[in-house]
Amino acid sequence: MRLIFLFFPLFLFSLNLSELLTHPKSYVRDFYLTQFMRETNSTVLAFKAYNSMYKQKPFKHLKILAQKSPLFKNIYQCVNVKPEYVKDVDISCVLNNGLSLKTMSKLNKKDLQYLYNKLPPSKEKEAVYAFLHNDFSNVFKSRDLGYYFIINYPDKKIDQKITDFSLFEDRYFYLFVKYAVLNNLPEIEKSLLSLNYKNFDDRVKWWLFINALKNSKDKLAKKILYTINRKTSKIYFWMWQLGNKAAKEKLLENPRVNFYTLYAYESVNKKFFIKNKIIYNSVKKPKYNQYNPWDVLKFWDELKRRENLFSFAKELDSNKSIALKAIVLDKAFKYKYNIYITPKMYNDENVSFKAFVYAIARQESRFIPASVSRSYALGTMQLMPFLVRDYHSDVFEQFNYTENVKLGAKHLKWLFSKLHDPLMVAYAYNGGIGFLKNKVLSYFKYKGKYQPFLSMELVPYDESREYGKKVIANFIIYSHIFGDNNITLHKELKR
Incomplete structure (x- = not known):
């Protein structure tokens, strides 16, 4: 493959690519590398840019490479197996998540039978069997198959009464409950109502609470809500909605404005305090320029390490870094105040x-x-x-x-x-x-x-x-x- 690539004009765009690669790996650099891949006529340089990325995106980046050279077409097809070429790709592509359950559901009987005959024993083979026979009764008899379906294909076809959730009661169980509730699977929702909610962590309890509320089980919902350990604004808000007046007072005591506290403030005509003027332009040349993406990267890196945040904010006291200063001050005040800056970026009579x-x-x-x-x-x-x-x-x-x-x-x-x-x-x-x-x-x-x-x-x-x-x-x-x-x-x- 490399011998073929040598015939491409390697000198094109190489200076720009070399300059990009001097910057640290990041999503910013990946953005520029992606644009480079789109614009260059050299497949070898596009491939070099792809290999240099911080986080490759196969759907996006391999598609670009496939458009530049047929050598990458098979690779792209493997990560994005479509119905029209399901028989052309290696079966390993299906086993490596190249074929989505949604696409699988659209395959005809011949293609499903072909896959079933080719696949080794696996959750993918069991999924093909379910679509081939339109029988989803065994989906939740296996932990791997159950999660495979509930997360990737939470369709009404898989909805069924479940008497034993023990297969799924691990640290990912909140995902199971969440997807069942969000995707309106009524039989599973009803089954969840009988769970002993006390056995689970706050994430699972939250979705069991929403499930109970959604199914008009207010008393059960209230019991679940009160067992959630970490009381955030969201939890106090729902305690208030379920009749707890003391929870409303907790919201009113919170100086940080958010959706939940704002609603409580308005209910008693309490004014919220906002600070929107934070720039005095005492620095002619700020440490970081907010209009430069590479500077912004360095800013985020320093923010993680910097101890004296008020001193850091002073170094950014400029209109060229007002947004950066606002973020530093927010963290310096430990998010107790409401900083809503108004940079001169847009005006409208409305x-x-x-x-x-x-x-x-x-x-x-x-x-x-x-x-x-x-x-x-x-x-x-x-x-x-x-x-x-x-x-x-x-x-x-x-x-x-x-x-x-x-x-x-x-x-x-x-x-x-x-x-x-x-x-x-x-x-x-x-x-x-x-x-x-x-x-x-x-x-x-x-x-x-x-x-x-x-x-x-x-x-x-x-x-x-x-x-x-x-x-x-x-x-x-x-x-x-x-x-x-x-x-x-x-x-x-x-x-």
Whole structure:
């Protein structure tokens, strides 16, 4: 293979690649290496970039390599086995998670029979048997097969009464319970109601609590909730919703504003204290420039090691590092205060929309212009490269407020034109409008005793679930900062 590669023009792009490789391994470097792979005409250099990555993403990176050379086509097909070439790949690809259960469910009988004959004894072979015979009764007779299905294919087909959960009662049991509850598997949910909740840790108890609440077992839900050891704002909030007035007082005593405390504050007209002016520009050249992604990497590294955080904050007292200083101060004050900065990044006559842009920016990046996420979301508004290209912009121009926030605001306006509700827009911004329509909206159609709070706890993905709460709280706070005190969490949740 290497002998063939030698005929490619090795000199192309090599200087740029060499420069990239001088930087420490990180998601920032991986982003640049990915862009290099897309743009170079040299397969050998693209492969070198791939091998130099901090965290390779086979679906993304092998696909790029496969488009550049047929030599990588088989490798890419192995990590992403599609129905049309299930007979072309080595059977080891199926055994190494190359074939998803969702794809397996779409295979015809001939392909399923082919796989069944080829596969050695394994959970994959048992899964093929289940789809081949449309018989899922044995899914939860094996620990490995049970987890394989509940996490990767929590479809109604696998829903069944379970009398013995002992096979699954390990440190991952919370995943079993969570996926059963989030994916509406009523037979399994009913089975979970009979578990002795006292035997489990807080994570399992939380989902058993949600399961009981979802199935209108309020008394059981209350018993489970009170056995949870770590009492967070979320736990006190639900204790309050279930009738405990003392729990409400606990929320009111908490100076840190979040979704749960904010709702309690509003219920008694208590004002929340916000600090949004923290820059005095005493430093002409800050230690780290927030517009430089490599500087931001160094900042995060030093933040982990630095002991005197107030001294560190002084070194960042500049408009070029306001977002970094805010993060340092938040940690220095041990998150007891509410620091909501307002960098000059966006303006709009519509105060409500302006507040929402700031709410998203705070949650996405804490206003750091040169942010790069694990998925290569870019800039203040954390825009995905494909979205940037859809808006005919340059991915390398996203590390300043102007271009990135302009595109983010444009995308938000489009989402509001379709959805209108800030909370729904937040979910869609985080997971996509398809995710919202397919996975979220169905929960919010129901009107019940604990709505919309119960629906918010049932949003499928952990990140999206908490994201919605944080953004809507940010929205209320920034609305007040920008002068609109009429917008409240109580009003927004009645939409």
